[in-house]
Amino acid sequence: MRTLNAAIIGCGAIHQCHVEALRQLPGVALRAVVDTEQNKGLALSAEYHCHFYQDYQEMLSDVSIDVVHICTPHFLHKPMILAALAAGKQVFCEKPVGMNMADVADIQEAEKRADGRLGVCYQNRLNPTSLALHQLLEENALGRLLSINAFLTWSRTPPYYTENPWRGCYATEGGSLLINQAIHTLDLVQWFGGGVTRLKGVVDCTRLTDIIDTEDTAMATLEFSGGARGLFFASNSHTRDAPLQLEIHCEQGELQLRDNTLWRVTEGKRVIIASDETPYSHSKSYWGAGHLQAIRQFYDAVRSGRSEGVTDLHEAAKSLQLVEAIYRSSQCRRWITLPE
Ligand SMILES: NC(=O)c1ccc[n+]([C@@H]2O[C@H](COP(=O)([O-])OP(=O)(O)OC[C@H]3O[C@@H](n4cnc5c(N)ncnc54)[C@H](O)[C@@H]3O)[C@@H](O)[C@H]2O)c1
Structure with a gap:
């Protein structure tokens, strides 16, 4: 080799x-x-x-x-x-x-x-919880998807921005919370939901107004291609980096992501489906442990010429398109229809 x-x-x-x-x-x-x-x-x-x-x-x-x-x-x-x-x-x-x-x-x-x-x-697409969730939805294991709620609350303090001034500035970061932290959540939500067709969203700066000229908080209502709805809330104004919470409501039950563990809830029974591993010692827990996997799959693709598991430009553009649409919706206070 x-x-x-x-x-x-x-x-x-x-x-x-x-x-x-x-x-x-x-x-x-x-x-x-x-x-x-x-x-x-x-x-x-x-x-x-x-x-x-x-x-x-x-x-x-x-x-x-x-x-x-x-x-x-x-x-x-x-x-x-x-x-x-x-x-x-x-x-x-x-x-x-x-x-x-x-x-x-x-x-x-x-x-x-x-x-x-x-x-x-x-x-984060390669987290065991994400892969299991995506597969269950693809298999329609709990019947038709009705809604996806995503709740992301992290903490970014003033020094995070002042020590690296490219952050918190539209010209160099392109936004803040949405394009940097919450883009992973938007990516997962659109991936699980089979693509977003329309959304209405709002962004604002709540706690970091004197520090950044971008947003620290955002929310949006989403509509997915299959007719399901989504609610998305994210903020960098929490006091800690809480694990992402997801609630996926299907006709025959629910999937819940809490504390990096995926639960399946059907007929009153709550069963663990998958858990995410601890990341490398030096990396932050909220980055997840998927870098090794993502980089391994990229090198495998380079060697084999196949694209399996690699997030290519087409896939990467989907969350960026949502980020852009939420900024636009927030400005014009209207629903934005996304191009196919
Ligand atoms: N996948 C994830 O979970 C994850 C987590 C954190 C950051 N990121 C991404 O990683 C990227 C970097 O973020 P970061 O937090 O490490 O930023 P950072 O500010 O800590 O580091 C950026 C580095 O780039 C260097 N740099 C700037 N201009 C350069 C140039 N012209 N040539 C060479 N080096 C240059 C800086 O000196 C600095 O060392 C961003 O895209 C960010 O969104 C991803």
Whole structure:
């Protein structure tokens, strides 16, 4: 098996999840890290025994690099994806794939000309609870889906934004709570529900008004393609990062996600279906433990040419489209119909 050489662009909070996953995969080597902060990049390259580049374009001209991981602020995702694809690299990008659907259209054009593939990190789809839930709904195990309620309450304090000023700013983050934290929840909800056709939503800044120019709280009513309804609430104004709560109401019972455990409730009986494992020691519990799995599946796809399990551009665009639609609905106070 030929070794696939990887480079990580952006050595901030999330990059360690990628490093840890690369360490665990056979036939994969971390060859370079890239960061505009020289001291940090040099220290990490020494720790990881790899090259350091301060300029990602320089790294892209290194022909020994096969796969590029993009772990940078959101406004850099599109230019970095385009440059990496044009350089013939395989690209694994953190969510969101871009800042908006205009970015998605540009990336789609670039993909048509590229030899490499693009995968986007939506690791929560690979949680055992998510996979079990999706399968039960696909099998219609509890009859017709009636509604999905999602409740996400996390805590983001002022230093989270002030220490990394790209956050909390439309120009660099593309929003805040919705596009950064709650995008995983929107992705799961649309995936379980079989696609959202219409929504009406509201975003607001409640506690962080002097800190960010974006939203810390959002809610929306959704309509799914099969006729089911959805209620979505998310906020960064809680005092802790509470596990995502989901309630899925079907004709013959309910599925409930609480404390990272999936329960099936039918005829008054509550049975555990699946539980999520604890993430790596250094990663935050609310990121989930799916990075290894998501990165493994991407490398398997690069080797095999198949796409199984990889969140590609088409899939990654679905949650970004919901984010954009909720912002638009909040501005115009109307229902937004989503394009198919
Ligand atoms: N999948 C998840 O659960 C998850 C969790 C956290 C973050 N993320 C995503 O990961 C990405 C990064 O987030 P973060 O919290 O790690 O950010 P961060 O601010 O902690 O780190 C970003 C890093 O990128 C570097 N950087 C900035 N401009 C650069 C450039 N031009 N070239 C090279 N490096 C540059 C910064 O110096 C910094 O080290 C975002 O897309 C975020 O949404 C995903």
